Amino acid sequence: MEPINIVKSVITPLDRKNVDTDQIISKEFLKRIERTGFGKYLFYHWRYDENGNENPDFVLNKPEYKGSQILVAQDNFGCGSSREHAPWAILDYGFRVIIAPSFADIFHNNCFKNGILPVKLKEEEVDEILAKGLQKPYTVEVNLTEQTVTGEDGAVYHFNIDPYYKEMLLNGWDEIALTFKYEDKIKAYEEKRIVFK
Amino acid sequence: MAKNIIEKIWESHVVHREEGKPDLLYIDLHLIHEVTSPQAFEGLRLAGRKVRRPDLCFATMDHNVPTKDIYTVNDPIAKKQMSTLEKNCAEFGIQLAGIGHPDQGIVHVIGPELGLTQPGKTIVCGDSHTSTHGAFGALAFGIGTSEVEHVLSTQTLWQNKPKTMEIRVNGKLGFGVTAKDIILAIIAKWGVGLGTGYIIEYTGEAIRNLSMEERMTICNMSIEAGAKAGLISPDEKTVEFLRGRRFAPKEEFDKAAEYWLSLASDPGCTYDKVLEIDASEIEPYVTWGTNPSMGTGISGRVPTVDDYESETDKQALRKALEYMGLEEGQPITSIEIQHVFIGSCTNSRLSDLRTAAQIVKGRKVAPGVRAIVVPGSYSVKKAAEEEGLDKIFIEAGFEWRNSGCSACLGMNEDIIPSGERCASTSNRNFEGRQGAGARTHLVSPAMAAAAAIEGRFVDVRNYLKQEQQA
Structure with missing residues (x-):
């Protein structure tokens, strides 16, 4: 997994709540057995019309x-x-950071396993950033070490992140390799585990 | 100190705990299907890792499988995904109930059926509706593919302990109102984000009165409320359901049962949050929008923009109604449907099929409506056929299919065409869920059956009353 610390870019403002994973990657693209190549299908039914032409009103276009x-x-x-x-589709498309007031649990966990930084800001802060980004292209710098989002206009927003996941993202660690260090404890647990015949 | 069931199960599964880290939890059962596992097995191979406990894994094929002719998979990519699962299970020594196997079915239907699902277990699967197994007092949750790989190689997961929530469903359900209506009412009342960061325990008289199959319907849709998991404390119904099941304990069953019952939340235990709802006020529900919270009782109407305060919510309503092709303020009973889907891990069990069959018996599907029944597993299908339910459905004009996830997510050929409307007993009404442009209305099996006969949504209670008088 690619380590992540500082990401500076123009933001893509997607002013919607409850964006579900069916919209992010539609079911017809779930049959691949690889982890890569999903970027071109990201938000497919919002990005393209029925004939496969780009929908010019959609923000990604x-x-x-x-x-x-x-x-x-x-x-x-x-x-x-x-x-x-x-x-996988979000990362393959080129996004490394997602900013929102809240994330669904499983998706949130999945981000950390793939080197994507989910940044939780207050609702009014997200509203402010979205408003700026919708008016004209707005560039921000996200700094994981400092836990800040700094706008081109000097606005600074702070975010909290679980220290465990922060370390993992900063270092690009393989979580399974980390868990293997606790193999003795797993073995010990298995020996005393409650199992009925 | 009095503890709730969530705390009891969590504490008994901590392998390692350390300040500043999530808990390392042991996983008792890992269910696997074809769509979210190939990359995980590939990851193991690339790193030269093994499956730590193949004996604690069980695999099936459900998402992609055809439901007409099960042996004819026309989609070559789906076919490859299924053959990949076969190869992976053979290579790593995992039991597989593949196409044509008598144990095959939707992963969340077969787990309980086989007795793999048991109280007190931690259960995971690369599928968000894993919360279904919580009906047995198990701590069951959906995981991503990286976590599938982590469980395969270590039989553990790093997890931050979620907060706990009690949803108390007081009183008795009204005539003709079902478990599906309870969970749709809960989500409509508090929203799709209500459970984010929580595990929910459902309690109260109305929950106690539900059968195990109905409890599964409730827990199944916990994820639609945003919760990590949803569960119900085990009781005698739980124990009796599991007695004699193939993977349930045999010689130590009584000892196991005693342990299971001891896991129930202690009297006087506390939760981080408590919500209450009165079962007697719940009507049969129908969703009108593009997420499961956008629903109302059958006597209700589609909302208007004036019903919402924030601009974001007004905008969300406009977008949903535009997608759904509905007008503000339209009565629910005026919505005409072209498709009916009875199936999915939410509502495809024998009792669901019995309820629907009772309504369609001796009646005909309305002209212009295409209705299908997809039993949740091979064994549900067989049991239904032994009772003659298949004949009732077929005589009424339904198609009787083989088991799988089918039109719940339309990964196989069971797709709702663009712009057409489906009364569906599944769990998600997201845009495009049942097919690009398809319009999904979530309902109970009883409501779906009545809609099939009338060609529009009707109050199934009137139907059932006629039935009683006849």
Whole structure:
């Protein structure tokens, strides 16, 4: 997993709440057996019309946001299905950071396993960032070490993050390798585990 | 100190606890299906890792499987995904109930059926509706594919302890109102984010009165309320359901039962949050929008923008109604449907099929409506056929299919065409869930059956009353 610390880019303002993983990656694209190649299907039914042409009104298709690495959305981002194809599509498309007031649990966990930083800010702060980004392209710098989001206009927003996941993202660690260090404890647990015949 | 069941199960599964880290939890049962596992097995191979406890894993095929002719998989990518699961299970020594196997079915239907699901277990699966197994007093939750890989190789997961919530469903359910209506009412009342960061325990008289199958319907949709998991304390019904099941304890069953019952929340225990709802006020529900909280009772109407305060909510309503092709203020009973889907891990068990069959018996599906029944497992299908339910459905004009996830998410060929409307007993009415442009209305099996006959939503209670008088 690619380590992450500082990401600076124009934001992509997706002013919607309850964005579910069916929208992020639709079921017809879940049949691949690889982790890569999902980026072109990200938000497919919002991005393209029935004939496969780009929908010019959808935010990802607007030229001013091309190359953006930071997605900003409303409450409960990533709700619904557990499909990790959703963060794979987000990462493959080029986003490294998602800013929202809240995230659905499974999606939130999935982000950490893939080197995506989910940043939780207060609702009014997200509203402010979205408003700026919708008016004209707005660039921010996200700094994981400092736990800050700094706007091009000097606005600074602080965020909290679980220290365990922070370390993991900063170092790009493989969680399974870390867990193997506790193998003795797993073995000991297995010996005393309650099992009925 | 009095403890709730969530705390009891969590504490008994901590392998390692350390300040500044999540808890390392042991996982007792890992259910696997074809869609969210291939990348996890590939990860193991690339790192040269093994499956730590293949004996604690059980795999099936459900998401992609065809329901007409099970052996004809026309989609080559789906076919590859299924053959990949076969290869992976053979290579790593995991039991698989594949296509044509008598144990095959939707992963959340077969777990309880086989007695793999038991009180007090930690159960995970790369599928968000794993919360279903909570009906047995198990701590069951959906995980992503990286976590699937982590469980395969270590049989553990790092998890921050969520907060606990009690949802007390007081009183008795009204005539013709079902478990599906309870959970849709809960989500409509408090929203799809109500459970974020929590595990929910459902309690109260109305929950105690539910059968195990009905309890599964409630716990199944905990994820639709945003919760990590949802569960119900075990009682005698739980014990009796499991007695004699293939993977349930045999010679130590009584000892196991005693332990299971001891896991129930202690009198006087506390939760981080408590919500209450009165069962007697719940009507049969129908969703009108594009998330499960956008629903109302059958006597209700689609809301208007004036019903909402914030601009974001007004905008969300406009977008939902535009997608759904509905008008503000439209009565629910005026909504006409073209499709009916009875199935999914929410409502595809024998009791669901019995309820629906009771309503369609001797009647005909309305002209222009295509209705399908997809039993949750091979064994549900067989049991239903032994009772003659298949004949009742077929005579009424329903299609009788083989088991799988089917039109709940439309990964196989069971797709609702764009712009058409489906009364569905499944769990998600998201945009495009049942097919690009498809319009989903979530309802109970009874309401879906009545809608099939009338071609629009009707109050199933009137139907059932006629039935009683006849």
